[in-house]
Amino acid sequence: MKNRKLASLPAIPYVFWMALFVVVPLVLIVVYAFTSESGGFTLENFSSIGSYTMVFVRSLVLSLIATAVCLIIGYPVAYVISKEGPTFQRVAMMLIMLPMWINFLLRTYAWMSILENTGLINTFLSDIGIIGLINRLFGLSIDHLPLINTSGAVILGMVYNYLPFMIIPIHSVIVKIDKATIEAAEDLGADSVTVFRKVIFPLSLPGVLSGITMVFVPSVSTFILSKLLGGGTSMLLGDLIELQFMGGAYNPHLGSAISLVMMIIVMACMAVMNRFGDGEEQAVIM
Amino acid sequence: MKKKNGFWGRFLTFLLFFFLYAPIIVLIIFSFNSTKSRTVWTGFTLDWYVKLFHNSSILSALYTTLLISVLAALIATIIGTFASIGIFNMKKRPRELIMQVNNIPVINADIITGVSLCILFVFLGKKLGFELGFGTLLIAHITFNIPYVILSVLPKLRQLDKNLFEAAQDLGCTWMQAFFKVIIPQIKPGIVNGLLMAFTLSVDDFVISYFTAGSVETLSMRIYAMTKKRISPEINAVSTILFATVLLLLIIINVREARQEKAAEKRRASFKS
Known part of the structure:
Protein backbone atom coordinates (compact mmCIF):
# COMPACT_ATOMS: atom_id res chain seq x y z
CA MET A 1 0.00 0.00 0.00
CA LYS A 2 1.68 3.15 -1.16
CA ASN A 3 -0.36 5.75 0.59
CA ARG A 4 -1.09 4.87 4.17
CA LYS A 5 -3.36 7.83 4.80
CA LEU A 6 -5.51 6.98 1.81
CA ALA A 7 -5.61 3.31 2.71
CA SER A 8 -6.89 4.00 6.20
CA LEU A 9 -9.81 6.11 4.93
CA PRO A 10 -12.35 3.22 5.06
CA ALA A 11 -12.13 3.39 8.86
CA ILE A 12 -13.51 6.94 9.03
CA PRO A 13 -17.23 6.13 9.45
CA TYR A 14 -16.28 3.63 12.14
CA VAL A 15 -14.10 6.09 14.02
CA PHE A 16 -16.93 8.63 14.07
CA TRP A 17 -19.43 5.98 15.14
CA MET A 18 -17.28 4.74 18.00
CA ALA A 19 -16.47 8.28 19.13
CA LEU A 20 -20.13 9.27 19.23
CA PHE A 21 -21.63 6.07 20.65
CA VAL A 22 -18.85 4.65 22.82
CA VAL A 23 -16.56 7.46 23.95
CA VAL A 24 -19.10 10.30 24.30
CA PRO A 25 -21.54 8.19 26.40
CA LEU A 26 -18.75 7.27 28.80
CA VAL A 27 -17.74 10.91 29.07
CA LEU A 28 -21.39 11.75 29.77
CA ILE A 29 -21.42 9.21 32.62
CA VAL A 30 -18.46 10.99 34.20
CA VAL A 31 -20.08 14.41 33.67
CA TYR A 32 -23.42 13.26 35.11
CA ALA A 33 -21.69 11.68 38.10
CA PHE A 34 -20.14 15.01 39.07
CA THR A 35 -23.15 17.26 38.45
CA SER A 36 -26.50 17.82 40.07
CA GLU A 37 -29.83 18.11 38.32
CA SER A 38 -29.45 21.86 37.97
CA GLY A 39 -26.16 21.30 36.16
CA GLY A 40 -23.71 22.57 38.79
CA PHE A 41 -20.65 20.67 39.97
CA THR A 42 -21.23 18.48 43.02
CA LEU A 43 -19.79 15.56 44.92
CA GLU A 44 -23.14 14.79 46.53
CA ASN A 45 -23.76 11.81 44.25
CA PHE A 46 -20.68 10.11 45.60
CA SER A 47 -21.36 10.93 49.21
CA SER A 48 -24.86 9.48 48.93
CA ILE A 49 -23.35 6.23 47.64
CA GLY A 50 -22.19 5.70 51.20
CA SER A 51 -25.68 4.62 52.25
CA TYR A 52 -25.49 1.80 49.71
CA THR A 53 -22.30 0.25 51.07
CA MET A 54 -24.18 -2.95 51.88
CA VAL A 55 -25.22 -3.32 48.24
CA PHE A 56 -21.60 -2.95 47.10
CA VAL A 57 -20.38 -5.47 49.66
CA ARG A 58 -23.14 -7.97 48.84
CA SER A 59 -22.51 -7.67 45.09
CA LEU A 60 -18.79 -8.20 45.52
CA VAL A 61 -19.17 -11.12 47.93
CA LEU A 62 -21.78 -12.95 45.85
CA SER A 63 -19.90 -12.52 42.58
CA LEU A 64 -16.58 -13.51 44.14
CA ILE A 65 -18.14 -16.68 45.54
CA ALA A 66 -19.71 -17.43 42.16
CA THR A 67 -16.36 -16.86 40.42
CA ALA A 68 -14.59 -19.17 42.88
CA VAL A 69 -17.21 -21.90 42.42
CA CYS A 70 -16.93 -21.57 38.62
CA LEU A 71 -13.16 -21.97 38.88
CA ILE A 72 -13.40 -24.98 41.20
CA ILE A 73 -15.87 -26.72 38.86
CA GLY A 74 -14.58 -25.32 35.58
CA TYR A 75 -10.87 -26.05 35.84
CA PRO A 76 -11.10 -29.81 36.47
CA VAL A 77 -13.74 -30.14 33.75
CA ALA A 78 -11.65 -28.22 31.21
CA TYR A 79 -8.62 -30.33 32.15
CA VAL A 80 -10.48 -33.64 31.91
CA ILE A 81 -12.03 -32.73 28.55
CA SER A 82 -8.64 -31.68 27.14
CA LYS A 83 -7.36 -35.22 27.73
CA GLU A 84 -10.02 -36.79 25.52
CA GLY A 85 -9.88 -37.48 21.79
CA PRO A 86 -10.53 -34.70 19.24
CA THR A 87 -14.10 -35.76 18.39
CA PHE A 88 -15.11 -35.99 22.04
CA GLN A 89 -13.53 -32.58 22.68
CA ARG A 90 -15.34 -30.98 19.76
CA VAL A 91 -18.72 -32.36 20.80
CA ALA A 92 -18.14 -31.59 24.49
CA MET A 93 -17.18 -27.97 23.83
CA MET A 94 -20.19 -27.58 21.57
CA LEU A 95 -22.43 -28.96 24.31
CA ILE A 96 -20.90 -26.53 26.79
CA MET A 97 -21.49 -23.59 24.45
CA LEU A 98 -25.01 -24.59 23.41
CA PRO A 99 -26.78 -23.36 26.59
CA MET A 100 -25.19 -19.94 26.07
CA TRP A 101 -27.17 -19.65 22.85
CA ILE A 102 -30.40 -19.94 24.76
CA ASN A 103 -31.71 -16.67 26.05
CA PHE A 104 -30.25 -15.77 29.43
CA LEU A 105 -33.69 -15.01 30.84
CA LEU A 106 -35.04 -18.38 29.80
CA ARG A 107 -32.14 -20.21 31.42
CA THR A 108 -32.82 -18.31 34.62
CA TYR A 109 -36.55 -18.91 34.32
CA ALA A 110 -35.84 -22.65 34.09
CA TRP A 111 -34.19 -22.50 37.50
CA MET A 112 -37.11 -20.55 38.94
CA SER A 113 -39.45 -23.45 38.27
CA ILE A 114 -36.98 -25.89 39.81
CA LEU A 115 -36.24 -23.93 42.98
CA GLU A 116 -39.72 -22.60 43.76
CA ASN A 117 -41.45 -23.46 47.01
CA THR A 118 -43.74 -25.75 45.05
CA GLY A 119 -41.01 -26.43 42.51
CA LEU A 120 -39.47 -29.67 41.34
CA ILE A 121 -36.89 -30.08 44.10
CA ASN A 122 -39.28 -29.32 46.92
CA THR A 123 -42.02 -31.52 45.47
CA PHE A 124 -39.54 -34.35 45.02
CA LEU A 125 -38.16 -33.98 48.54
CA SER A 126 -41.59 -34.00 50.14
CA ASP A 127 -42.72 -36.93 47.95
CA ILE A 128 -39.87 -39.13 49.11
CA GLY A 129 -40.40 -37.97 52.68
CA ILE A 130 -37.24 -35.96 53.27
CA ILE A 131 -39.20 -32.86 54.31
CA GLY A 132 -41.18 -34.97 56.78
CA LEU A 133 -37.95 -36.46 58.09
CA ILE A 134 -36.43 -33.01 58.64
CA ASN A 135 -39.59 -31.92 60.43
CA ARG A 136 -39.44 -34.93 62.76
CA LEU A 137 -35.70 -34.61 63.40
CA PHE A 138 -35.68 -30.92 64.21
CA GLY A 139 -39.20 -30.58 65.50
CA LEU A 140 -40.15 -28.20 62.69
CA SER A 141 -43.28 -27.96 60.63
CA ILE A 142 -42.10 -26.69 57.25
CA ASP A 143 -43.66 -27.79 53.99
CA HIS A 144 -40.73 -26.75 51.78
CA LEU A 145 -37.05 -25.83 51.94
CA PRO A 146 -36.30 -22.16 51.32
CA LEU A 147 -34.45 -22.43 48.00
CA ILE A 148 -35.58 -19.54 45.83
CA ASN A 149 -35.34 -15.92 46.98
CA THR A 150 -32.05 -16.60 48.77
CA SER A 151 -28.48 -15.48 48.13
CA GLY A 152 -27.68 -19.10 47.38
CA ALA A 153 -30.13 -19.09 44.48
CA VAL A 154 -28.52 -15.93 43.08
CA ILE A 155 -25.06 -17.54 43.27
CA LEU A 156 -26.43 -20.67 41.62
CA GLY A 157 -27.82 -18.51 38.83
CA MET A 158 -24.45 -16.84 38.32
CA VAL A 159 -22.61 -20.17 38.27
CA TYR A 160 -25.10 -21.78 35.91
CA ASN A 161 -25.13 -18.89 33.45
CA TYR A 162 -21.43 -18.03 33.42
CA LEU A 163 -19.70 -21.38 33.96
CA PRO A 164 -19.07 -21.84 30.20
CA PHE A 165 -17.15 -18.54 30.24
CA MET A 166 -14.74 -20.18 32.68
CA ILE A 167 -14.40 -23.54 30.95
CA ILE A 168 -13.89 -22.30 27.39
CA PRO A 169 -10.79 -20.09 27.85
CA ILE A 170 -9.14 -22.57 30.24
CA HIS A 171 -9.75 -25.43 27.83
CA SER A 172 -8.46 -23.47 24.85
CA VAL A 173 -5.23 -22.67 26.70
CA ILE A 174 -4.64 -26.21 28.02
CA VAL A 175 -5.08 -27.75 24.56
CA LYS A 176 -2.44 -25.43 23.15
CA ILE A 177 0.21 -26.52 25.67
CA ASP A 178 3.03 -28.15 23.74
CA LYS A 179 3.03 -31.90 24.43
CA ALA A 180 6.84 -31.86 24.22
CA THR A 181 7.03 -29.65 27.31
CA ILE A 182 5.09 -32.18 29.33
CA GLU A 183 7.12 -35.10 27.99
CA ALA A 184 10.30 -33.23 28.80
CA ALA A 185 9.14 -32.76 32.38
CA GLU A 186 8.26 -36.46 32.61
CA ASP A 187 11.63 -37.48 31.16
CA LEU A 188 13.32 -35.35 33.76
CA GLY A 189 11.59 -37.40 36.44
CA ALA A 190 8.52 -35.38 37.38
CA ASP A 191 5.53 -37.42 38.51
CA SER A 192 2.06 -36.50 37.28
CA VAL A 193 1.31 -34.26 40.24
CA THR A 194 4.53 -32.30 39.76
CA VAL A 195 3.90 -32.05 36.02
CA PHE A 196 0.52 -30.54 36.73
CA ARG A 197 1.74 -28.22 39.46
CA LYS A 198 4.90 -26.99 37.76
CA VAL A 199 4.05 -27.17 34.07
CA ILE A 200 0.38 -27.44 33.16
CA PHE A 201 -1.10 -25.12 35.77
CA PRO A 202 1.35 -22.22 35.29
CA LEU A 203 0.95 -22.47 31.51
CA SER A 204 -2.85 -22.45 31.80
CA LEU A 205 -2.89 -19.34 33.98
CA PRO A 206 -3.78 -16.91 31.16
CA GLY A 207 -6.92 -18.96 30.51
CA VAL A 208 -7.76 -18.99 34.22
CA LEU A 209 -7.36 -15.21 34.43
CA SER A 210 -9.53 -14.46 31.43
CA GLY A 211 -12.09 -16.95 32.75
CA ILE A 212 -12.17 -15.18 36.09
CA MET A 235 -30.45 -5.88 46.01
CA LEU A 236 -27.27 -5.93 43.92
CA LEU A 237 -25.30 -3.19 42.20
CA GLY A 238 -27.07 -3.82 38.90
CA ASP A 239 -30.47 -3.38 40.56
CA LEU A 240 -29.34 -0.16 42.15
CA ILE A 241 -28.22 1.25 38.80
CA GLU A 242 -31.33 0.02 37.02
CA LEU A 243 -33.49 1.67 39.66
CA GLN A 244 -31.89 5.06 39.00
CA PHE A 245 -32.60 4.88 35.28
CA MET A 246 -35.77 2.86 34.77
CA GLY A 247 -37.35 2.63 38.21
CA GLY A 248 -39.36 5.04 40.28
CA ALA A 249 -36.23 6.58 41.83
CA TYR A 250 -35.26 8.23 38.54
CA ASN A 251 -31.91 9.90 39.17
CA PRO A 252 -29.39 9.47 36.34
CA HIS A 253 -26.80 11.52 38.26
CA LEU A 254 -26.68 9.10 41.17
CA GLY A 255 -26.93 6.20 38.69
CA SER A 256 -23.92 7.53 36.79
CA ALA A 257 -21.92 7.88 40.00
CA ILE A 258 -22.68 4.26 40.96
CA SER A 259 -21.86 3.08 37.43
CA LEU A 260 -18.57 4.97 37.55
CA VAL A 261 -17.60 3.40 40.87
CA MET A 262 -18.53 -0.04 39.57
CA MET A 263 -16.45 0.50 36.43
CA ILE A 264 -13.49 1.52 38.57
CA ILE A 265 -13.85 -1.59 40.75
CA VAL A 266 -13.98 -3.81 37.67
CA MET A 267 -11.00 -2.08 36.09
CA ALA A 268 -9.02 -2.36 39.30
CA CYS A 269 -9.76 -6.10 39.45
CA MET A 270 -8.68 -6.50 35.86
CA ALA A 271 -5.49 -4.52 36.43
CA VAL A 272 -4.63 -6.83 39.33
CA MET A 273 -5.33 -9.83 37.06
CA ASN A 274 -3.08 -8.48 34.34
CA ARG A 275 -0.33 -8.03 36.90
CA PHE A 276 -0.43 -11.75 37.65
CA GLY A 277 -0.46 -12.94 34.06
CA ASP A 278 1.67 -10.79 31.82
CA GLY A 279 -1.55 -9.50 30.31
CA GLU A 280 -0.39 -9.60 26.71
CA GLU A 281 -1.50 -13.15 26.15
CA GLN A 282 -5.22 -12.69 26.59
CA ALA A 283 -6.84 -16.03 25.91
CA VAL A 284 -9.12 -16.06 22.92
CA ILE A 285 -12.77 -16.04 23.91
CA MET A 286 -14.08 -18.49 21.35
CA MET B 1 0.16 -37.00 28.63
CA LYS B 2 -2.15 -39.16 26.54
CA LYS B 3 -3.40 -40.99 29.57
CA LYS B 4 -7.13 -41.36 29.09
CA ASN B 5 -9.49 -40.29 31.82
CA GLY B 6 -10.57 -42.92 34.26
CA PHE B 7 -14.07 -43.39 35.58
CA TRP B 8 -13.98 -40.24 37.71
CA GLY B 9 -13.03 -37.98 34.82
CA ARG B 10 -15.91 -39.26 32.72
CA PHE B 11 -18.23 -39.03 35.72
CA LEU B 12 -17.28 -35.37 36.29
CA THR B 13 -17.99 -34.51 32.66
CA PHE B 14 -21.32 -36.30 32.89
CA LEU B 15 -22.24 -34.38 36.05
CA LEU B 16 -21.43 -31.11 34.32
CA PHE B 17 -23.66 -31.90 31.37
CA PHE B 18 -26.42 -32.98 33.72
CA PHE B 19 -26.13 -29.65 35.56
CA LEU B 20 -26.14 -27.70 32.29
CA TYR B 21 -29.00 -29.52 30.61
CA ALA B 22 -31.38 -30.69 33.34
CA PRO B 23 -33.06 -27.27 33.71
CA ILE B 24 -33.43 -26.89 29.95
CA ILE B 25 -34.94 -30.36 29.60
CA VAL B 26 -37.38 -29.68 32.44
CA LEU B 27 -38.34 -26.44 30.71
CA ILE B 28 -38.98 -28.25 27.44
CA ILE B 29 -40.95 -31.11 28.99
CA PHE B 30 -43.33 -28.78 30.79
CA SER B 31 -44.09 -26.86 27.61
CA PHE B 32 -46.18 -29.91 26.68
CA ASN B 33 -47.96 -30.16 30.04
CA SER B 34 -51.73 -29.90 29.85
CA THR B 35 -52.15 -27.76 32.97
CA LYS B 36 -50.29 -24.69 34.12
CA SER B 37 -48.43 -26.69 36.77
CA ARG B 38 -44.67 -26.59 36.43
CA THR B 39 -44.07 -29.60 38.66
CA VAL B 40 -46.85 -32.14 38.18
CA TRP B 41 -47.22 -33.86 34.84
CA THR B 42 -50.88 -34.01 33.92
CA GLY B 43 -50.88 -35.00 30.28
CA PHE B 44 -49.63 -34.05 26.83
CA THR B 45 -50.88 -31.02 24.96
CA LEU B 46 -49.78 -28.59 22.25
CA ASP B 47 -52.16 -25.89 23.50
CA TRP B 48 -49.40 -23.59 24.68
CA TYR B 49 -47.85 -23.55 21.22
CA VAL B 50 -51.21 -22.75 19.65
CA LYS B 51 -51.74 -19.97 22.20
CA LEU B 52 -48.26 -18.67 21.52
CA PHE B 53 -48.98 -18.19 17.84
CA HIS B 54 -52.09 -16.22 18.68
CA ASN B 55 -50.32 -14.00 21.18
CA SER B 56 -49.90 -10.76 19.26
CA SER B 57 -47.51 -9.14 21.74
CA ILE B 58 -45.08 -12.07 21.51
CA LEU B 59 -45.33 -12.16 17.73
CA SER B 60 -44.68 -8.44 17.34
CA ALA B 61 -41.77 -8.68 19.80
CA LEU B 62 -40.35 -11.53 17.72
CA TYR B 63 -40.74 -9.44 14.57
CA THR B 64 -38.94 -6.47 16.17
CA THR B 65 -36.12 -8.74 17.38
CA LEU B 66 -35.57 -10.29 13.96
CA LEU B 67 -35.75 -6.96 12.15
CA ILE B 68 -33.34 -5.27 14.57
CA SER B 69 -30.93 -8.21 14.54
CA VAL B 70 -30.80 -8.50 10.75
CA LEU B 71 -30.41 -4.74 10.21
CA ALA B 72 -27.88 -4.29 13.01
CA ALA B 73 -25.82 -7.30 11.92
CA LEU B 74 -25.73 -6.16 8.27
CA ILE B 75 -24.88 -2.53 9.02
CA ALA B 76 -22.30 -3.51 11.65
CA THR B 77 -20.70 -5.96 9.22
CA ILE B 78 -20.41 -3.34 6.47
CA ILE B 79 -19.01 -0.63 8.76
CA GLY B 80 -16.80 -3.15 10.54
CA THR B 81 -15.33 -4.70 7.39
CA PHE B 82 -14.36 -1.36 5.89
CA ALA B 83 -13.06 -0.25 9.28
CA SER B 84 -10.90 -3.38 9.59
CA ILE B 85 -9.23 -2.61 6.27
CA GLY B 86 -8.64 0.97 7.37
CA ILE B 87 -7.31 -0.06 10.78
CA PHE B 88 -5.08 -2.67 9.18
CA ASN B 89 -3.40 0.04 7.11
CA MET B 90 -2.88 2.44 9.99
CA LYS B 91 0.37 3.14 11.75
CA LYS B 92 0.96 1.36 15.02
CA ARG B 93 0.04 4.23 17.39
CA PRO B 94 -3.43 5.13 16.08
CA ARG B 95 -4.13 1.46 15.47
CA GLU B 96 -3.46 0.55 19.07
CA LEU B 97 -5.54 3.46 20.35
CA ILE B 98 -8.47 2.45 18.15
CA MET B 99 -8.26 -1.18 19.21
CA GLN B 100 -8.47 -0.07 22.84
CA VAL B 101 -11.63 1.90 22.14
CA ASN B 102 -12.89 -1.09 20.16
CA ASN B 103 -12.48 -3.30 23.21
CA ILE B 104 -14.50 -1.02 25.51
CA PRO B 105 -17.94 -2.42 24.62
CA VAL B 106 -16.54 -5.97 24.66
CA ILE B 107 -15.04 -5.72 28.15
CA ASN B 108 -17.51 -3.33 29.77
CA ALA B 109 -20.45 -4.77 31.65
CA ASP B 110 -23.59 -4.70 29.49
CA ILE B 111 -25.37 -2.54 32.00
CA ILE B 112 -22.73 0.20 31.67
CA THR B 113 -22.98 0.16 27.87
CA GLY B 114 -26.77 0.30 28.14
CA VAL B 115 -26.89 3.03 30.74
CA SER B 116 -24.30 5.21 29.00
CA LEU B 117 -26.18 4.99 25.69
CA CYS B 118 -29.41 5.72 27.55
CA ILE B 119 -27.91 8.94 28.92
CA LEU B 120 -26.68 9.94 25.46
CA PHE B 121 -30.03 9.27 23.78
CA VAL B 122 -32.03 11.10 26.45
CA PHE B 123 -29.58 14.01 26.30
CA LEU B 124 -29.66 14.25 22.49
CA GLY B 125 -33.39 13.57 22.42
CA LYS B 126 -34.09 16.62 24.57
CA LYS B 127 -31.89 18.78 22.33
CA LEU B 128 -33.09 17.45 18.99
CA GLY B 129 -36.60 16.44 19.93
CA PHE B 130 -36.78 12.67 19.53
CA GLU B 131 -37.69 9.85 21.87
CA LEU B 132 -36.16 6.50 22.60
CA GLY B 133 -37.50 3.89 20.22
CA PHE B 134 -36.67 1.74 17.22
CA GLY B 135 -33.95 4.09 15.95
CA THR B 136 -32.05 4.31 19.23
CA LEU B 137 -32.41 0.54 19.73
CA LEU B 138 -30.90 -0.07 16.27
CA ILE B 139 -28.00 2.32 16.95
CA ALA B 140 -27.31 0.59 20.27
CA HIS B 141 -27.25 -2.84 18.63
CA ILE B 142 -24.95 -1.69 15.82
CA THR B 143 -22.66 -0.18 18.45
CA PHE B 144 -22.16 -3.36 20.43
CA ASN B 145 -21.96 -5.50 17.26
CA ILE B 146 -19.21 -3.61 15.40
CA PRO B 147 -16.34 -4.54 17.77
CA TYR B 148 -17.04 -8.26 17.30
CA VAL B 149 -17.07 -7.90 13.51
CA ILE B 150 -13.69 -6.20 13.68
CA LEU B 151 -12.29 -8.83 16.02
CA SER B 152 -13.23 -11.53 13.53
CA VAL B 153 -12.22 -9.73 10.28
CA LEU B 154 -8.91 -8.21 11.37
CA PRO B 155 -7.10 -11.54 12.00
CA LYS B 156 -8.06 -12.67 8.47
CA LEU B 157 -6.47 -9.52 7.05
CA ARG B 158 -3.28 -10.26 8.95
CA GLN B 159 -3.12 -13.70 7.33
CA LEU B 160 -3.54 -12.13 3.89
CA ASP B 161 -0.58 -12.04 1.51
CA LYS B 162 0.10 -8.34 1.04
CA ASN B 163 1.48 -8.86 -2.45
CA LEU B 164 -1.83 -10.18 -3.75
CA PHE B 165 -3.45 -6.76 -3.74
CA GLU B 166 -0.53 -5.17 -5.58
CA ALA B 167 -0.31 -8.08 -8.00
CA ALA B 168 -3.94 -7.57 -8.92
CA GLN B 169 -3.35 -3.88 -9.52
CA ASP B 170 -0.22 -4.60 -11.57
CA LEU B 171 -2.29 -6.93 -13.73
CA GLY B 172 -4.61 -4.06 -14.54
CA CYS B 173 -7.27 -4.12 -11.83
CA THR B 174 -8.49 -0.79 -10.52
CA TRP B 175 -8.37 -0.28 -6.73
CA MET B 176 -12.05 -1.13 -6.50
CA GLN B 177 -11.77 -4.27 -8.64
CA ALA B 178 -8.78 -5.47 -6.69
CA PHE B 179 -10.66 -4.85 -3.47
CA PHE B 180 -13.82 -6.72 -4.43
CA LYS B 181 -12.21 -9.52 -6.44
CA VAL B 182 -9.11 -10.21 -4.37
CA ILE B 183 -9.39 -8.91 -0.81
CA ILE B 184 -13.05 -9.60 -0.06
CA PRO B 185 -13.04 -13.27 -1.18
CA GLN B 186 -9.93 -13.87 0.93
CA ILE B 187 -11.39 -12.45 4.13
CA LYS B 188 -14.92 -13.76 3.50
CA PRO B 189 -14.84 -16.42 6.25
CA GLY B 190 -14.05 -13.70 8.78
CA ILE B 191 -16.83 -11.47 7.50
CA VAL B 192 -19.41 -14.27 7.57
CA ASN B 193 -18.28 -15.24 11.06
CA GLY B 194 -18.62 -11.65 12.25
CA LEU B 195 -22.06 -11.36 10.68
CA LEU B 196 -23.32 -14.53 12.38
CA MET B 197 -21.86 -13.49 15.71
CA ALA B 198 -23.40 -10.01 15.46
CA PHE B 199 -26.77 -11.54 14.62
CA THR B 200 -26.78 -13.96 17.55
CA LEU B 201 -25.57 -11.29 19.96
CA SER B 202 -28.42 -9.05 18.85
CA VAL B 203 -31.05 -11.77 19.17
CA ASP B 204 -29.79 -12.69 22.62
CA ASP B 205 -29.35 -9.20 24.05
CA PHE B 206 -31.58 -8.07 26.83
CA VAL B 207 -29.74 -5.59 29.05
CA ILE B 208 -28.66 -3.04 26.43
CA SER B 209 -32.03 -3.19 24.66
CA TYR B 210 -33.80 -2.70 27.97
CA PHE B 211 -32.13 0.67 28.49
CA THR B 212 -32.34 1.96 24.91
CA ALA B 213 -35.60 0.69 23.43
CA GLY B 214 -38.07 3.13 24.96
CA SER B 215 -41.55 1.76 24.31
CA VAL B 216 -40.42 -0.71 21.63
CA GLU B 217 -40.27 -4.31 22.84
CA THR B 218 -37.89 -7.08 21.79
CA LEU B 219 -38.47 -10.76 22.47
CA SER B 220 -36.07 -10.73 25.42
CA MET B 221 -37.91 -7.78 26.92
CA ARG B 222 -41.25 -9.57 26.39
CA ILE B 223 -39.91 -12.64 28.17
CA TYR B 224 -38.64 -10.47 31.01
CA ALA B 225 -42.07 -8.89 31.38
CA MET B 226 -43.65 -12.35 31.36
CA THR B 227 -41.35 -13.77 34.04
CA LYS B 228 -42.06 -10.78 36.26
CA LYS B 229 -45.81 -11.16 36.46
CA ARG B 230 -47.91 -14.27 36.08
CA ILE B 231 -46.09 -17.30 34.83
CA SER B 232 -47.43 -19.13 31.83
CA PRO B 233 -46.21 -22.26 30.03
CA GLU B 234 -46.17 -20.11 26.90
CA ILE B 235 -42.69 -19.08 28.03
CA ASN B 236 -41.69 -22.75 28.03
CA ALA B 237 -43.06 -23.05 24.52
CA VAL B 238 -41.04 -20.02 23.36
CA SER B 239 -37.88 -21.49 24.86
CA THR B 240 -38.46 -24.87 23.25
CA ILE B 241 -38.86 -23.31 19.82
CA LEU B 242 -35.76 -21.13 20.29
CA PHE B 243 -33.74 -24.09 21.58
CA ALA B 244 -34.75 -26.28 18.65
CA THR B 245 -33.86 -23.50 16.19
CA VAL B 246 -30.44 -22.94 17.72
CA LEU B 247 -29.73 -26.67 17.86
CA LEU B 248 -30.68 -27.08 14.21
CA LEU B 249 -28.50 -24.12 13.15
CA LEU B 250 -25.51 -25.43 15.11
CA ILE B 251 -25.88 -28.91 13.62
CA ILE B 252 -26.05 -27.47 10.09
CA ILE B 253 -22.98 -25.28 10.67
CA ASN B 254 -21.00 -28.18 12.16
CA VAL B 255 -21.95 -30.65 9.44
CA ARG B 256 -20.98 -28.07 6.82
CA GLU B 257 -17.63 -27.47 8.50
CA ALA B 258 -16.93 -31.18 8.78
CA ARG B 259 -17.79 -31.63 5.10
CA GLN B 260 -15.54 -28.75 4.05
CA GLU B 261 -12.71 -30.21 6.09
CA LYS B 262 -13.19 -33.59 4.44
CA ALA B 263 -13.27 -32.01 0.98
CA ALA B 264 -10.09 -30.08 1.73
CA GLU B 265 -8.41 -33.27 2.89
CA LYS B 266 -9.45 -35.08 -0.29
CA ARG B 267 -8.02 -32.25 -2.36
CA ARG B 268 -4.76 -32.44 -0.46
CA ALA B 269 -4.66 -36.20 -0.89
CA SER B 270 -5.24 -35.94 -4.63
CA PHE B 271 -2.39 -33.44 -4.92
CA LYS B 272 -0.02 -35.90 -3.35
CA SER B 273 -0.89 -38.86 -5.58
Missing part, protein backbone atom coordinates in the same frame (compact mmCIF):
# COMPACT_ATOMS: atom_id res chain seq x y z
CA THR A 213 -12.75 -11.80 34.43
CA MET A 214 -15.42 -13.18 32.15
CA VAL A 215 -17.36 -14.63 35.08
CA PHE A 216 -16.78 -11.80 37.53
CA VAL A 217 -17.76 -8.85 35.33
CA PRO A 218 -21.25 -10.04 34.35
CA SER A 219 -21.84 -11.43 37.86
CA VAL A 220 -21.06 -8.19 39.64
CA SER A 221 -23.24 -6.15 37.29
CA THR A 222 -26.28 -8.40 36.98
CA PHE A 223 -29.72 -7.14 37.86
CA ILE A 224 -31.82 -9.92 36.41
CA LEU A 225 -30.54 -12.76 38.60
CA SER A 226 -31.21 -10.93 41.81
CA LYS A 227 -34.70 -9.98 40.62
CA LEU A 228 -35.73 -13.42 39.38
CA LEU A 229 -33.87 -15.74 41.77
CA GLY A 230 -33.23 -13.43 44.72
CA GLY A 231 -36.84 -12.32 44.77
CA GLY A 232 -35.82 -8.69 45.15
CA THR A 233 -34.82 -9.40 48.74
CA SER A 234 -31.11 -8.95 48.10
